[in-house]
Amino acid sequence: EAITVQELAKRMGERGADLVKALFKMGTPVTITETIDQDTAELLITEFGHRINRVSESDVDIQAETDVDAEDTLKVRPPVVTIMGHVDHGKTSLLDAIRGASVVSGEAGGITQHMGAYQVSLPDKSKVTFLDTPGHEAFTEMRARGANVTDIVVLVVAADDGLKPQTIEAINHTKAAGVPMIVAINKIDKPDAKPQKVREELLQHEIIVEDMGGDVQDVEVSALKKTNLDKLLEAITLQAEILELKANPDRAAEGAVVEAKLDKGRGPLATVLIQRGTLRVGDVIVVGAASGKVRAMIDDHGRQVKEAGPSFPVEVLGLGAVPSAGDQLTVVENEARAREVAAYRQGVLDKKRTTSAPVSLENMFADRASTTIEFPLVIKADVQGSVEAIVSAVNKISTDEIRVRVLQSGVGAITESDVTLAASTGAPIIGFNVRPNAKAREAAQRNKVEFRYYDVIYHLTDWVRGAMAGELGPEI
Numbered sequence: 001e002a003i004t005v006q007e008l009a010k011r012m013g014e015r016g017a018d019l020v021k022a023l024f025k026m027g028t029p030v031t032i033t034e035t036i037d038q039d040t041a042e043l044l045i046t047e048f049g050h051r052i053n054r055v056s057e058s059d060v061d062i063q064a065e066t067d068v069d070a071e072d073t074l075k076v077r078p079p080v081v082t083i084m085g086h087v088d089h090g091k092t093s094l095l096d097a098i099r100g101a102s103v104v105s106g107e108a109g110g111i112t113q114h115m116g117a118y119q120v121s122l123p124d125k126s127k128v129t130f131l132d133t134p135g136h137e138a139f140t141e142m143r144a145r146g147a148n149v150t151d152i153v154v155l156v157v158a159a160d161d162g163l164k165p166q167t168i169e170a171i172n173h174t175k176a177a178g179v180p181m182i183v184a185i186n187k188i189d190k191p192d193a194k195p196q197k198v199r200e201e202l203l204q205h206e207i208i209v210e211d212m213g214g215d216v217q218d219v220e221v222s223a224l225k226k227t228n229l230d231k232l233l234e235a236i237t238l239q240a241e242i243l244e245l246k247a248n249p250d251r252a253a254e255g256a257v258v259e260a261k262l263d264k265g266r267g268p269l270a271t272v273l274i275q276r277g278t279l280r281v282g283d284v285i286v287v288g289a290a291s292g293k294v295r296a297m298i299d300d301h302g303r304q305v306k307e308a309g310p311s312f313p314v315e316v317l318g319l320g321a322v323p324s325a326g327d328q329l330t331v332v333e334n335e336a337r338a339r340e341v342a343a344y345r346q347g348v349l350d351k352k353r354t355t356s357a358p359v360s361l362e363n364m365f366a367d368r369a370s371t372t373i374e375f376p377l378v379i380k381a382d383v384q385g386s387v388e389a390i391v392s393a394v395n396k397i398s399t400d401e402i403r404v405r406v407l408q409s410g411v412g413a414i415t416e417s418d419v420t421l422a423a424s425t426g427a428p429i430i431g432f433n434v435r436p437n438a439k440a441r442e443a444a445q446r447n448k449v450e451f452r453y454y455d456v457i458y459h460l461t462d463w464v465r466g467a468m469a470g471e472l473g474p475e476i
């Protein structure tokens with residue numbers, strides 16, 4: 001899992017000397033013939049504005065800008081939506097109601113087996129993909145594995161019950177992911193429904209709905225009476241338009257596993273959400289540490305399909321083993337290569353299992369109960385790739401005594417809502433190639449929130465490291 005600086009430079013198409021210089025600044029003084037570990041390599045690659053394609057150890061495909069699909073290859077893709085909220089607030093009912101409505105509106109096939117994700121067609125023929133794994137555990141689990149598949153979160157809050165612990169958890173998870181949210185105020189058919197109270201409670205968590213002058217869409221619905229489902233779908237479509245969700249369908253497929261199981265008759269089954277490219281029957285694939293050849297694909301209506309494009313969920317048959325949710329699917333040239341990559345990933349997995357516990361809700365609660373000090377941060381950057389690189393880099397700085405907690409991260413200028421969120425916890429706001437807008441600056445002055453601006457990741461991480469050390473006080 002180590003690579004020489006020389007080799008890395010060659011693959012990146014950069015001068016070795018420039019890499020050595022950058023490494024020196026990162027506090028890793030090495031010569032060109034020495035090796036660096038994968039984490040350092042990744043940081044460096046991101047630093048130089050390249051994209052990493054973690055395919056295998058022997059071939060960490062580092063593709064320069066070329067691996068980012070050219071603008072003119074991008075086509076609009078359906079949004080991928082996850083529904084979250086407190087237990088019994090109606091997540092399942094809402095999913096069923098939306099799906100039922102869509103089926104009734106003339107789609108062939110009808111509801112079939114549960115497969116973890118499905119698509120609904122809207123009257124204008126556009127589509128929305130729902131992940132049928134409600135709950136922030138699945139959401140966080142997937143994210144922990146690097147699969148950021150959700151474009152939009154629908155937060156369900158029962159109007160007769162208001163914000164509950166899991167609602168607040170869901171809000172935090174969504175914020176941490178930098179995913180936009182739509183609030184579905186459910187059960188408005190109930191006589192004791194108090195939708196306005198829900199809006200007010202949301203304010204305390206810096207969720208300002210449109211009705212209250214903010215920019216978070218809210219829709220009053222009843223999953224039971226099927227009221228305003230069309231309005232909720234409209235809100236999703238609108239949010240999707242704002243996000244300008246696009247992907248290149250004309251390339252080898254990449255996707256993420258949403259759910260997987262072993263079927264007695266058919267062997268390992270994985271529901272995969274295609275993220276870019278098109279997956280076809282016959283493609284040789286690696287999914288996590290499993291490999292195989294796509295024998296058949298089944299859509300959410302139980303129909304066999306020959307190909308699946310971006311945002312399309314399909315059940316894939318033909319894998320040699322059962323992968324895990326969040327695993328990445330990659331198409332490779334041939335089966336020998338597939339086995340090689342799968343074996344490498346298995347090695348990485350075994351190592352991870354022994355070194356770190358998986359992220360689960362229980363762990364998170366346990367963490368909170370312990371005496372670890374938290375160092376909160378809000379991070380904004382100019383592009384999503386930087387956001388992810390920074391969040392991952394700062395998270396790595398955490399120690400047993402003090403851990404980084406990214407309250408919010410996202411793409412774009414620093415806004416007033418970033419400031420309110422930061423002010424509530426005394427967090428500084430880091431802008432990577434972005435600045436605050438006027439309102440945010442005013443709010444920061446009022447609330448004494450600190451801004452830090454960077455354009456080089458390791459300068460940023462250096463500062464965080466220093467600030468965290470300051471927080472802990474002198475070494476005992």
Ligand code: GDP
Pocket residue numbers: 085086087088089090091092093094186187188189190221222223224225
């Ligand atoms: P989940 O735990 O969030 O998935 O919640 P469920 O969908 O299982 O719903 C919990 C309970 O609330 C069930 O008894 C539903 O019938 C009921 N419920 C869900 N939506 C509505 C609604 O819009 N109105 C009313 N009155 N009850 C609802």
